Amino acid sequence: MTQVHCTRAQTAVLQVLQQQREPISAQALYTLIKQQQRIGLATVYRALDALKRMGQVQHRVTLTGETLYNAVEQDRHYMTCLDCGQSFPLNTCPLKGLELSLKHSSSFTIYYHTLEFFGLCEPCSVQGG
Amino acid sequence: MTQVHCTRAQTAVLQVLQQQREPISAQALYTLIKQQQRIGLATVYRALDALKRMGQVQHRVTLTGETLYNAVEQDRHYMTCLDCGQSFPLNTCPLKGLELSLKHSSSFTIYYHTLEFFGLCEPCSVQGG
DNA sequence: CCTAGAAATGATAATCATTATCATGACGGG
DNA sequence: CCCGTCATGATAATGATTATCATTTCTAGG
Ligand SMILES: [Mn+2]
Ligand SMILES: [Mn+2]
Ligand SMILES: [Zn+2]
Ligand SMILES: [Zn+2]
16 A cells, blocks of 8 residues: 655655755765754665655666656756766756646556756867767 | 777677667677677777767666667657556657757757656556555 | 887776665554 | 554665776877
8 A cells, every 4th residue: 555644754855855956866865864864875765766656756867877866846857968977957848748648648657757868068079079 | 089980899889789679788788799709898888888979879777777778760768667667668759859959959969868757557556556 | 011109908896876684663553 | 552564774785887907909100
C-alpha cells in the first residue's frame, strides 16, 4: 500500500527542493538539511526515490554522472555543452502541450519528463569544435 | 585541433553502434568489439566521448545509472517506469521540428537531444502506485 | 625508407556517487 | 503500555567511469 503521509525526511527534502532555483544533488541536499535536523545521507536518497515515485520530484543526470533533483513544478530544461559542461537554461518548456495529450492517450501514468539539448556552446565551438 | 579522421577505436565503436536496434552500454559495446579486434575498455569510453563531441553518438542514462549510447540517426525516446524500470519506446520524436528551429535561432550548436517521460506503467500503477 | 615527436591504446588502479546492510529508534493500532 | 511495522543513520560494499602510465601506432619531415 502507498503510504498516506510523507515521512519526516520526505517533508524536509521536498521543502528544501521547493526553495531551490536550480536542481541540486543529493549530497548538496544532505548538507542543507543537516543544518536544520539530524538526517543521514541514505535517508536523503530514500526520500528522493519515494518522492519521485509520488510524482513530486524529478531528476536529471549531468555529464559528470551526478544526479540532480528538483520539484516537478519547476519544469526547466537546458542546453549542455559537451566540451565545457556548462548548462544554459531554455526560456520555456516546449512540451507543455505534448505531455498533456500523452497523459490522456496513453495507459502509462506520466509524472514528469526530461528534455535536454547537447552540443557545443559558442566559445567551445569556436576553438576546439 | 580537431582530428581529421576517426581512430580505429572510433570507427569500430561507431560501426557497432549503427548495427544496434537499441542503445547499449559501454561495457556491452566493449564485449561486442572485442570479438573482432583487440581493444581496451578505457578506449571504448574514450571513443564514445570523442564521437559524442563530433555529434555522431548520443547518450542517455538509465534509472540504474548506466549510460547507454546510440548513433544520433537513431532518434528514439522512451517512457520509463519509476517502479519496475521498464522503458517503453515512443513511436516518433515529438521534437523533430523544434530542434531544427532551435538550431537556427541559437548560437549554441545542437548535436542531439534527450527526451524521456517518467511515471508508472499500467501494471505498476495498479498495484503499488 | 628511416626517425623523432605526437597521439592513441590497453592494463590496471583509483574515484566517487549511489546502494545495501543492519542495528536502533519512532510510530500507530489494539 | 506493548508489539509489529516501518523509518532512520552509520557504515561498508558496489560498480560504472576515470585517471595513470608504460607501450604501441601514426605522422610529418628529412
Ligand atoms: Mn518540460
Ligand atoms: Mn528526438
Ligand atoms: Zn562549452
Ligand atoms: Zn512498471
